[in-house]
Amino acid sequence: MITLKCFDAKEPSNGNSDRRNYGNNRYSVSNIDKWLNSASASWYAAQHSADAPPTAENCWSNHNPYDTEAGFLVNFESDFRNAILNSTIRVAKNTVTDGGGYEDIVRQVFLLSNTNVGLSNENGVAEGPLWSYFNSASRRQCYPTAEAVSKSTYTASNLSASQYWWWWLRTPYAGHARYARRVLTDGSLGGDAAYIGRDGVRPALYLASSNLVSDTTDTDGAYILLWNQPPTAPSSITYGTPQAGQNLTLTTGGSTDPEGDSISYVWERKVDSGVWTQIGITTAKTIQDTVPSSGTTYYARVKAVDAVGNETAYCTGSGKTISYNTPPVISGSDQNVGAKTDPFTYQYSVTDAQSATQTMTVTETLTNGTETITLRTYTATAGAQNTADLSSVWIRLIAGTHVLKVTASDGNGGTAARNITFSRTVTRIAAARAFNTDAKVTKVFVSLYPSDRPAGSTLHLEVTNNPFDTNPVWEDITEKANRLVHNFTNSTVANGYGLGYRFYLLKGTEEIEITQATIRFA
Numbered sequence: 001m002i003t004l005k006c007f008d009a010k011e012p013s014n015g016n017s018d019r020r021n022y023g024n025n026r027y028s029v030s031n032i033d034k035w036l037n038s039a040s041a042s043w044y045a046a047q048h049s050a051d052a053p054p055t056a057e058n059c060w061s062n063h064n065p066y067d068t069e070a071g072f073l074v075n076f077e078s079d080f081r082n083a084i085l086n087s088t089i090r091v092a093k094n095t096v097t098d099g100g101g102y103e104d105i106v107r108q109v110f111l112l113s114n115t116n117v118g119l120s121n122e123n124g125v126a127e128g129p130l131w132s133y134f135n136s137a138s139r140r141q142c143y144p145t146a147e148a149v150s151k152s153t154y155t156a157s158n159l160s161a162s163q164y165w166w167w168w169l170r171t172p173y174a175g176h177a178r179y180a181r182r183v184l185t186d187g188s189l190g191g192d193a194a195y196i197g198r199d200g201v202r203p204a205l206y207l208a209s210s211n212l213v214s215d216t217t218d219t220d221g222a223y224i225l226l227w228n229q230p231p232t233a234p235s236s237i238t239y240g241t242p243q244a245g246q247n248l249t250l251t252t253g254g255s256t257d258p259e260g261d262s263i264s265y266v267w268e269r270k271v272d273s274g275v276w277t278q279i280g281i282t283t284a285k286t287i288q289d290t291v292p293s294s295g296t297t298y299y300a301r302v303k304a305v306d307a308v309g310n311e312t313a314y315c316t317g318s319g320k321t322i323s324y325n326t327p328p329v330i331s332g333s334d335q336n337v338g339a340k341t342d343p344f345t346y347q348y349s350v351t352d353a354q355s356a357t358q359t360m361t362v363t364e365t366l367t368n369g370t371e372t373i374t375l376r377t378y379t380a381t382a383g384a385q386n387t388a389d390l391s392s393v394w395i396r397l398i399a400g401t402h403v404l405k406v407t408a409s410d411g412n413g414g415t416a417a418r419n420i421t422f423s424r425t426v427t428r429i430a431a432a433r434a435f436n437t438d439a440k441v442t443k444v445f446v447s448l449y450p451s452d453r454p455a456g457s458t459l460h461l462e463v464t465n466n467p468f469d470t471n472p473v474w475e476d477i478t479e480k481a482n483r484l485v486h487n488f489t490n491s492t493v494a495n496g497y498g499l500g501y502r503f504y505l506l507k508g509t510e511e512i513e514i515t516q517a518t519i520r521f522a
Contacts, residue, residue, distance in 0.1 A: 001144040001167050001200035004152045005066050007032050007180045008194040009058035014050035016097055022178035023058075023194030024051075026098055027091045027170040028105050030194070031066075036109040036203055038071025039081060054197075063154040064197035072109060072203065079227040084108040085206040092125040094172045102127065109205045111170035114181055116204075119189045122181065123174035137187030142167055144200050154198040166190070167200035210309055230310035231257040234265065234302050237317040241413035242291040242298040244324045250279070251286045255304035255312065262307045268314075271295035271322070281305075291322060298322050326353040327414030328360055330406055336421040343391035346420050350408045355382035358410045364388045367403045368396060380408065392474075397424045434467035434500035441465040441499045445485045446477065448503070457505050466493045467500030474502070 008023040008030040027033055029047035031054045044053045044067055052058050053067035073081050089110050092102050102125045113127030114120060117134040121127070134140055146161040159165065164185040173179035173191040182199050184190040192199055212226040235253030242248050255263050267279040267287045272295050279289045279300075291298060301316040331349045350360055360382065364375040373393055380386060388404055390397075404420040444463050461481050464472040465488045473490040480486050481503075 001142050001148055001165060001202050003148050003201050004064050004144065004154060004198055005032060005035075005201050006054055006059050006064065006195050006197040007168055007192075007199070009052050009054040009067075010195050011050045011052045012058070013052070016177050018176065018178035019050070019097070025094060025172040025176065025178055025180045025194050027111070027172065027180075028103060032111065032168065032201065033107070033170075035066060035069070036072045036111075036201075037107055039073035039076075041070045041074060043069075043071035058195065060193070060196040060198070061154075064152055080225060081108075083207055083211060083225065083227075085208060087206045089113075089170075090125070090127045092122040092127055092171055092174060094174050094177055095123065096175065097177045098172075100174070101125070109203050111168055112202065112204050113169055114171045114189065117169065117183065119169075119181075119183075122171045127171060140183050140187035141185065142183070142200065142202060148200065152198075156198075159198075165200050166192070166198070167202050168192075212308065228261070228306070228308050228310060229258040230312055231255040231261070231263050231304045231306050233312040234304055234315040237300060237302050237315050239300055239317060239320070242320055242322045243327065243413055244291055244322050245293045246291055246327065246414075247288045248291050248298075249286060249288050250300050250302070250317075252302045252315065254285045257304075257306050259306075264305050266303050266305060266311075267300065268302070269298065269300045271299070272297055276301070295322055323413050325358075325410065325412045325414045328352040328408040328410050328416045330408055330416045330418040332418060334419045334421075339423045339425045341425045343389075343394040344422075345390065346388045346404055346406075347385055348388070348406060348418060349383055349385050350380045350416075351382050352408075352410055352414070354410065354412075358412060361409045361411065362386065363407045363409075365405045365407070366390065366393060366397075367405075368393075369398050369400070399424055433502075434464075434498055437497045437499055440491075440493050440497050441488065443485050443487045444477075444499065446480070446501060447482045459503065459505055461503040462501065463488075464500045465490055465498070466495070467498045468495040469493065470495070472500060 006023065007025065010021060010023055011019050014020040024030060029051065034045070034047065035043050054065050055067045056062040056065040059065050086106050086108060087110065088104050088106050090102050090104050093100055100123060114122050115127040116131045117140050118130055141164045143161055143163065144165045149159055149161050152159065166182050166184060169181040169183065171181040173181055178193050179191040180194050182190050182192050212228055214224040214226060217223055232255050234255050237250060237252050239248055239250045250267060252265060257263055262283065264281050264283055265285065266281050268276040269279055269289055270276045271292050280287055297319040299317065299319050301314040303312050303314045305311040329351050350362055352358060352360055360380045361377065362380045363377040366373045366375060375388060375393065388406060390404070401421065401423050406418045408416045446461060446463065459478055459481060461478045462474040462476050463486065464474050466472050475486065475489060477486045
């Protein structure tokens, strides 16, 4: 019970003598209802032609006027006011002036009814549900707060924060125009003239159950609502050309949450002027959609939702024309070809339904640990047999699993890929080195120590005179090692003069150590 106030003031111009002298018991036009739902410093506004404010002159014995007080909701921060739900409440009407029955009104804050607190339904009208808290008379008994007592102009020896007091209900006393119902100090039902300002006010309201509440009370013994803020709206949404019937990857720049709550992304798309359809919900900032096979323009949007259900506005991408282009097709299937000890080739062909009007660009790449090696990029002829050859990079490959990937693009958003997985088995000891020179190297002599190789072993030796270029030209001099000078056939050096060599010995099960290499060059 937070304050003592009259239900409604006297209405000096009202044609009904009860309401003229004792106030109006129709809750929907009462002063207390207007005050409870106002967030204005000047809350009073006439609700009907005979209405009057609760001035001292219009209140019983001048007690507790509140016409100059700010509205009840002024006391609360905007977050709390915004969190209060609009509620449809039922209120009985008296049978003397208001026709009996009931009316339903929408309010944020309200007084409880006879029915809400477990007392008899007025004139047979159930005014809303029974609130489970009020399951006995003792639960209806209520103390006024110390502040309510101290601010009351009405004083009495039994008005204190440690003794039960009377408090208003919204229900009218059905057989009268001036009496409203109240709860007595023993928890039973009573009534009082609307203009009497000695009865207490216990405001009620509804909040969404999703609101967070403190685990412990504050110094006033109250639990505090915790306002969880929504995340920021996703900063962007991007996607490529939508291909009918094909997968499309959507990506967002993401969102942040003020409280650090986990964030989920809700993805939707529509085609042309159709309805938005959910693609999915992810915690990742990306998702794949299968583009519909009909329509002209594809749209996508995304919003962020935090762990307690707060959500942002949508970030909507630009409309993109759906392509009905058929993507290329690479022959064969993804496969694992197992362990390889020597360089190998992979043959394939590329076809496309629109090959007569489109150029197919093919790229062959190879993984090497964290490195990706591009073997070549070329323009393919539809249906022609193509060969990916790993021999030029084989010596660079580390032991372990690698993927040869062939990607074909038709230039109109259609792509295809083929993945060939294999493991590189190292059965050789290898060495490589490159160093700078003052001029272009034209000839070289390489001797290895020991020069006598173990029986059954095989040497492979290569040299280059442009080791720092993007694609060094390696020249095989295996047969010249320890015997002959090699004259370089390559004459192009783009990134600085130098000399490089690389060699290996196939070792089988025998450990072979190269202890020294002597290089002479000119």
